[in-house]
Amino acid sequence: MSDEEKQPQVSKTPKEEPQGQKNNKVADDARSRALAEALQSSFKIVRIFMVILGVAFICSGITKVNENEQALLLRFGVYQDPPLKPGLHFAWPYPIDEIVKIEVEEQRTIESNVGWVTAEGDEPQDSFSFTPDYDGYALTGDGNTIHIKASMTYSLPETAIDDYEFKFKGVSEFIRSALDNAVYHAAASHSALDAITIPDKIKEAISYKVREVIKANELDITLSTVTIEAVVPVGVKPAYDAFSAADAAKVKRIRDAEGEAKSSIAIAEGQAKVIESNGKTESNRLLTSVEAEAKSFNNQRPFYESNPELFRHRLVTETMQRVLTNAVDVFYLSGRQPRIWLNRTPAKKKLNEGEAP
Amino acid sequence: MKKNHITLTIGVILVIIFGFMLLTFQVRHTEVAIRTTFGKAVVDNEGKADIESGFHFRWPWPVNEVYKFDKRIQSSEWTFEQTATTEGKPILIKVFATWRINNALKFFKSFSGDLNSADEKLKEVVRSSQNSVISNYTFDQIVNTNTDLLKLDEIEEEMKKNASLDTANFGIEIKMVGIKRLGLPASVTSQVFERMKSERQARIKETEAAGEREAKMLRADADLKANEILARAEAQAKVLRGEAEAASAKFFKEFEKNPELANFLFNLNAMEGSLKENSTLILDPNTPPFNLLTQPQQNKNN
Numbered sequence: 001m002s003d004e005e006k007q008p009q010v011s012k013t014p015k016e017e018p019q020g021q022k023n024n025k026v027a028d029d030a031r032s033r034a035l036a037e038a039l040q041s042s043f044k045i046v047r048i049f050m051v052i053l054g055v056a057f058i059c060s061g062i063t064k065v066n067e068n069e070q071a072l073l074l075r076f077g078v079y080q081d082p083p084l085k086p087g088l089h090f091a092w093p094y095p096i097d098e099i100v101k102i103e104v105e106e107q108r109t110i111e112s113n114v115g116w117v118t119a120e121g122d123e124p125q126d127s128f129s130f131t132p133d134y135d136g137y138a139l140t141g142d143g144n145t146i147h148i149k150a151s152m153t154y155s156l157p158e159t160a161i162d163d164y165e166f167k168f169k170g171v172s173e174f175i176r177s178a179l180d181n182a183v184y185h186a187a188a189s190h191s192a193l194d195a196i197t198i199p200d201k202i203k204e205a206i207s208y209k210v211r212e213v214i215k216a217n218e219l220d221i222t223l224s225t226v227t228i229e230a231v232v233p234v235g236v237k238p239a240y241d242a243f244s245a246a247d248a249a250k251v252k253r254i255r256d257a258e259g260e261a262k263s264s265i266a267i268a269e270g271q272a273k274v275i276e277s278n279g280k281t282e283s284n285r286l287l288t289s290v291e292a293e294a295k296s297f298n299n300q301r302p303f304y305e306s307n308p309e310l311f312r313h314r315l316v317t318e319t320m321q322r323v324l325t326n327a328v329d330v331f332y333l334s335g336r337q338p339r340i341w342l343n344r345t346p347a348k349k350k351l352n353e354g355e356a357p
Numbered sequence: 358m359k360k361n362h363i364t365l366t367i368g369v370i371l372v373i374i375f376g377f378m379l380l381t382f383q384v385r386h387t388e389v390a391i392r393t394t395f396g397k398a399v400v401d402n403e404g405k406a407d408i409e410s411g412f413h414f415r416w417p418w419p420v421n422e423v424y425k426f427d428k429r430i431q432s433s434e435w436t437f438e439q440t441a442t443t444e445g446k447p448i449l450i451k452v453f454a455t456w457r458i459n460n461a462l463k464f465f466k467s468f469s470g471d472l473n474s475a476d477e478k479l480k481e482v483v484r485s486s487q488n489s490v491i492s493n494y495t496f497d498q499i500v501n502t503n504t505d506l507l508k509l510d511e512i513e514e515e516m517k518k519n520a521s522l523d524t525a526n527f528g529i530e531i532k533m534v535g536i537k538r539l540g541l542p543a544s545v546t547s548q549v550f551e552r553m554k555s556e557r558q559a560r561i562k563e564t565e566a567a568g569e570r571e572a573k574m575l576r577a578d579a580d581l582k583a584n585e586i587l588a589r590a591e592a593q594a595k596v597l598r599g600e601a602e603a604a605s606a607k608f609f610k611e612f613e614k615n616p617e618l619a620n621f622l623f624n625l626n627a628m629e630g631s632l633k634e635n636s637t638l639i640l641d642p643n644t645p646p647f648n649l650l651t652q653p654q655q656n657k658n659n
Contacts, residue, residue, distance in 0.1 A: 076412035077385040129547035141502035169429040181535035188500040239557035246561040250568030257572030261579030268583030272590030279594020283601030290605035331639040
């Protein structure tokens with residue numbers, strides 16, 4: 001209704017109307033005017049309110065993007081590349097524009113514990129067998145079973161934020177499924193012992209498989225770290241512990257043998273040095289002694305040649321003197337009265353190794 | 358008059374907005390849509406009815422109707438259930454599949470656009486594929502430490518291929534089928550535990566024997582090397598002695614000047630050398646100088 005329509009109609013002159021009616025008219029006019037004024041002011045309020053609403057509607061698209069966020073702008077439903085950086089951004093109100101904000105965490109973490117926890121979320125339990133719907137475990141390449149869980153951290157390249165947000169319905173669930181898949185692949189290709197003793201091999205296999213699955217699904221994420229924890233079932237742990245002890249004993253035995261081997265080679269090398277040194281000494285001595293003997297021979301020869309008998313007798317006697325001095329026992333047989341010279345100092349008894357003197 | 362203009366403008370704007378709402382529709386980046394005219398899908402020259410994201414025109418109901426579907430990749434997983442390998446061994450398997458709508462019209466015709474119905478159908482298809490594929494492989498091809506014999510990737514690829522054949526007509530593209538869990542029936546796992554224990558016992562004995570063998574080999578090698586070192590040293594010493602003897606030959610020539618004296622001196626030295634320490638001598642009374650002791654007796658007797 002326009003303002004003109006709301007104005008009271010004043011077409012008849014007061015002379016044409018009786019006094020009572022005139023009074024009533026006056027009262028009606030006053031009411032009408034009051035009503036018109038009230039309506040006018042109400043419409044003003046409505047107009048102001050509408051203007052405010054209009055402005056609010058137009059400004060409703062303005063969005064603040066925080067430092068830990070990135071935002072994707074859709075215009076008429078179509079993604080506008082690139083993503084919006086932190087700051088204040090103008091956008092037309094929905095349904096023209098739509099802004100989807102994403103928290104940009106430096107590192108996102110996904111955990112796969114389908115091979116670890118029970119159906120109630122408890123840690124692995126001791127039991128005689130695994131109940132498929134209850135116990136979490138994985139089959140290993142040697143047909144055994146282990147409990148295994150893995151955790152993976154990843155980040156999103158800036159160029160992949162739109163894919164991460166728009167390409168998947170439940171992207172976290174998908175990545176978790178990819179990690180579960182990788183864990184079961186890795187377990188199925190390694191022995192239970194390898195899984196618990198060489199976790200790096202398992203981690204490498206998991207990383208490789210996750211990348212493969214992610215790539216197959218055209219998702220671009222950057223895998224940062226993969227951590228795993230693997231244990232054998234509680235019931236068979238003592239047997240594995242005993243094996244670990246035996247393995248440690250084996251390593252110790254081998255190290256001891258290596259030590260002994262090194263030691264015996266070192267001793268042999270020392271002995272070899274002694275032998276070589278002795279050989280050198282002996283050869284030097286031989287050479288020196290022969291030289292000395294030759295010199296002595298040449299010195300003695302003139303004496304010998306002048307009186308051989310006397311020379312021989314003198315030397316034999318001198319030699320016998322030295323020999324008899326050193327001899328322990330001398331049995332001297334002289335007809336019916338044998339005489340024995342006994343050495344005053346008895347010969348020292350040879351001691352065996354480790355024996356007290 | 359001015360007031361009429363304002364009212365008219367607002368009215369026109371409202372009519373335009375209302376008209377746009379009736380005559381246009383928007384498809385989001387994550388969606389795909391189809392449009393029907395009096396119930397019949399509107400298809401392009403290539404026979405496709407998919408309407409991609411953006412702003413589009415339409416006639417108001419009942420002329421045109423628009424149906425929108427989520428075109429994002431969806432991940433579905435189903436129950437952990439038992440199947441059998443080609444040799445009849447029971448195995449428990451749980452698979453997941455990632456898929457998306459690649460033909461909105463077929464999807465609409467197959468499931469009336471209901472994602473839950475699609476998920477149920479997929480479950481049926483993937484389960485069938487899973488059972489038929491697993492039954493073509495042995496247990497050793499599902500779990501094996503020898504990666505050449507392990508066929509898990511191939512199994513997953515086969516399952517995807519088989520399932521894709523069935524889902525192609527539903528307007529669904531399967532991106533991948535993956536194993537999410539593998540297990541054994543409860544009765545088998547108890548036997549596995551026993552086997553794991555006995556395997557460890559056997560490995561303990563094997564490890565102990567291997568340790569002993571390796572230690573012995575190390576010691577034997579070391580002894581061999583030590584003996585070689587000593588033998589080389591002995592040989593070196595002999596060589597040195599030989600060289601010394603050769604070098605002393607020139608001095609031996611001196612002895613040729615009087616061989617009788619030389620022999621006498623050698624014998625004397627040899628005798629002294631052999632009787633040097635702790636010797637016991639049994640001597641004839643005529644041996645000089647002891648013949649001096651018997652000489653007076655003889656003289657007396659004479």
